[in-house]
Amino acid sequence: MMAHLKGRPVSLVRAPDGVHGELFFQKHAATGNLPGIHQLDRSLDPGHPPMVEVGDRKGLLSAAQWNVVEFHTLNASSNSFAHPDRMMFDLDPGGGVPWTTMQEAAELVHAFLKQLGLTAFLKTSGGKGLHVVVPVRKVHDWETVQGFSQSIVRHMASTIPERFVAKSGPKNRVGRIFIDYLRNRRGATTVCAWSARARPGLGISVPVEWSELGSLTAGDQWTVRTVHARLGQGNEPWKGYARAARQLTTAMEMLDYQSETPLPARPGRRIRQKV
Amino acid sequence: MPRTIWKGAISFGLVHVPVALYPASQEAGINFDWLDKRSMDPVGYKRINKRTGKEIEKEYVVKGVKQDDGDYVVLSDEQIKAAFPRSTQTIEIEAFVQSAEISFSLLERPYYLEPIGKGEKVYALLRESMLQAGVVGIARVVIHTKEHLAVLIPSGPALMLNTIRWASEIRPADELNLPAAGRTGVNLKASELKMAAQLIDDMTSRWDAGDYTDTFTAAIQKLVNQKVKIGDTENVTPIEDYSSANVASNVVDLTELLAKSLAKRKPSAAAKISADGKAPAGAAAPKKKAAAKRTARKRA
Numbered sequence: 001m002m003a004h005l006k007g008r009p010v011s012l013v014r015a016p017d018g019v020h021g022e023l024f025f026q027k028h029a030a031t032g033n034l035p036g037i038h039q040l041d042r043s044l045d046p047g048h049p050p051m052v053e054v055g056d057r058k059g060l061l062s063a064a065q066w067n068v069v070e071f072h073t074l075n076a077s078s079n080s081f082a083h084p085d086r087m088m089f090d091l092d093p094g095g096g097v098p099w100t101t102m103q104e105a106a107e108l109v110h111a112f113l114k115q116l117g118l119t120a121f122l123k124t125s126g127g128k129g130l131h132v133v134v135p136v137r138k139v140h141d142w143e144t145v146q147g148f149s150q151s152i153v154r155h156m157a158s159t160i161p162e163r164f165v166a167k168s169g170p171k172n173r174v175g176r177i178f179i180d181y182l183r184n185r186r187g188a189t190t191v192c193a194w195s196a197r198a199r200p201g202l203g204i205s206v207p208v209e210w211s212e213l214g215s216l217t218a219g220d221q222w223t224v225r226t227v228h229a230r231l232g233q234g235n236e237p238w239k240g241y242a243r244a245a246r247q248l249t250t251a252m253e254m255l256d257y258q259s260e261t262p263l264p265a266r267p268g269r270r271i272r273q274k275v
Numbered sequence: 276m277p278r279t280i281w282k283g284a285i286s287f288g289l290v291h292v293p294v295a296l297y298p299a300s301q302e303a304g305i306n307f308d309w310l311d312k313r314s315m316d317p318v319g320y321k322r323i324n325k326r327t328g329k330e331i332e333k334e335y336v337v338k339g340v341k342q343d344d345g346d347y348v349v350l351s352d353e354q355i356k357a358a359f360p361r362s363t364q365t366i367e368i369e370a371f372v373q374s375a376e377i378s379f380s381l382l383e384r385p386y387y388l389e390p391i392g393k394g395e396k397v398y399a400l401l402r403e404s405m406l407q408a409g410v411v412g413i414a415r416v417v418i419h420t421k422e423h424l425a426v427l428i429p430s431g432p433a434l435m436l437n438t439i440r441w442a443s444e445i446r447p448a449d450e451l452n453l454p455a456a457g458r459t460g461v462n463l464k465a466s467e468l469k470m471a472a473q474l475i476d477d478m479t480s481r482w483d484a485g486d487y488t489d490t491f492t493a494a495i496q497k498l499v500n501q502k503v504k505i506g507d508t509e510n511v512t513p514i515e516d517y518s519s520a521n522v523a524s525n526v527v528d529l530t531e532l533l534a535k536s537l538a539k540r541k542p543s544a545a546a547k548i549s550a551d552g553k554a555p556a557g558a559a560a561p562k563k564k565a566a567a568k569r570t571a572r573k574r575a
Contacts, residue, residue: 098512104526111530115537159536160529254537
């Protein structure tokens, strides 16, 4: 889990009264004295208390002591906050969407991203759905990544309107799937791989191979109770992640997407990627 | 408030009262959905051909009217539609009658009328004068492609419209064995009448509709709530209606569709080297496509 958590600002979902009780979504931990939990530079998110990151195993334990159930990470790392390093698509079934349709939808998103020259990785959400993660080179700003993710979703919805919708809201998506691109907004977070979910059953978000998609049975297939059987595979399904980050430029041209903000000067700026 | 059915006018003589028509009744009972008890899947109907027992597509279904000799006259949807009364959106008052003259058994479905435009005053005027005269209006009205006879009733601040059954819809009572009207038919004695009158008088009270509730619905609702509380609920996965889905329904076809959609775009993306103004992050993809076409035309 640390591989996914380290070096990223987190928001934490605390459930002091159990998952049926009141949940607290905490983005800025005011209590800064938990071992292993670091406060980040205030200038990253001006006007708010400093964001936090979980630095090591001790931090995980501190968080657990503090009734944290869910760990959500930002799409950017703490040391490169202005330039996200991944694009996130959250597939959440609307009413009347059978699981097989979810699997097909994920497969289609995967296929389309591949057509755009992007490599995508899959994980269960631990809740009802699936997350598709696209590693991105840290050269685009938040607006570009969000805007482009939106145009990907819109393009899919206009090409296959019987399967996808580009608008959220239960009314719009009866029997169809809304691919949530809003996880790509500045400051938006998504549940971290290997985090539990604060809902009955305590599902766990687990990285999986695309070839496993057909055999998945639910977004909360693995739970706190059953995840031990999966720990052996660990992050193996995502082994190419670090080398898969691409610049979005070519894909944006293919979709006719124009970002408002030009790329920073390209030469000489090789940025190393870490996961 | 529910949606208006239509906006129109009450009209009689030379008077027009602009109004909106709203339904005043609602379904409040319990809905029981059918489930397969083995798998908790929803249970539904299929349209079948009764001879072959096989399912039949909607497009093959036509409407027929059976004749006495067993033959059918088949009518197309267009022919049926053409026979619908034109929605006049007026409540045409044909007569005012004493309210006691309308038998309860004729009343069908209640609607509210709300004054619209500058109709408030004339609405109130009609309401108050009807109330004073103790009359209700008999009117013809078209609601949802069906012509109804209706009665216009002043009711508190509202004018209500209640559709009433046509006389032909009420079965005559003469087939039933009923004691003749009047006191003499079965020889009612004065003392018996007095006793009955006394009893009725004792039981007479003011009517308040709110005093009475549907005990069955309440009992079922209570039972349901109890079961929810102890977590005794079943998870039913709704079934997607695949009949409306496109023919291209497998992943391979759809993947191809996506690839084609990209291929279509490529030339325009290539032609577009210089940025034509801004395409904001929020702009819809189809819109952008249109914009690209426009630019191309300008250049040509």
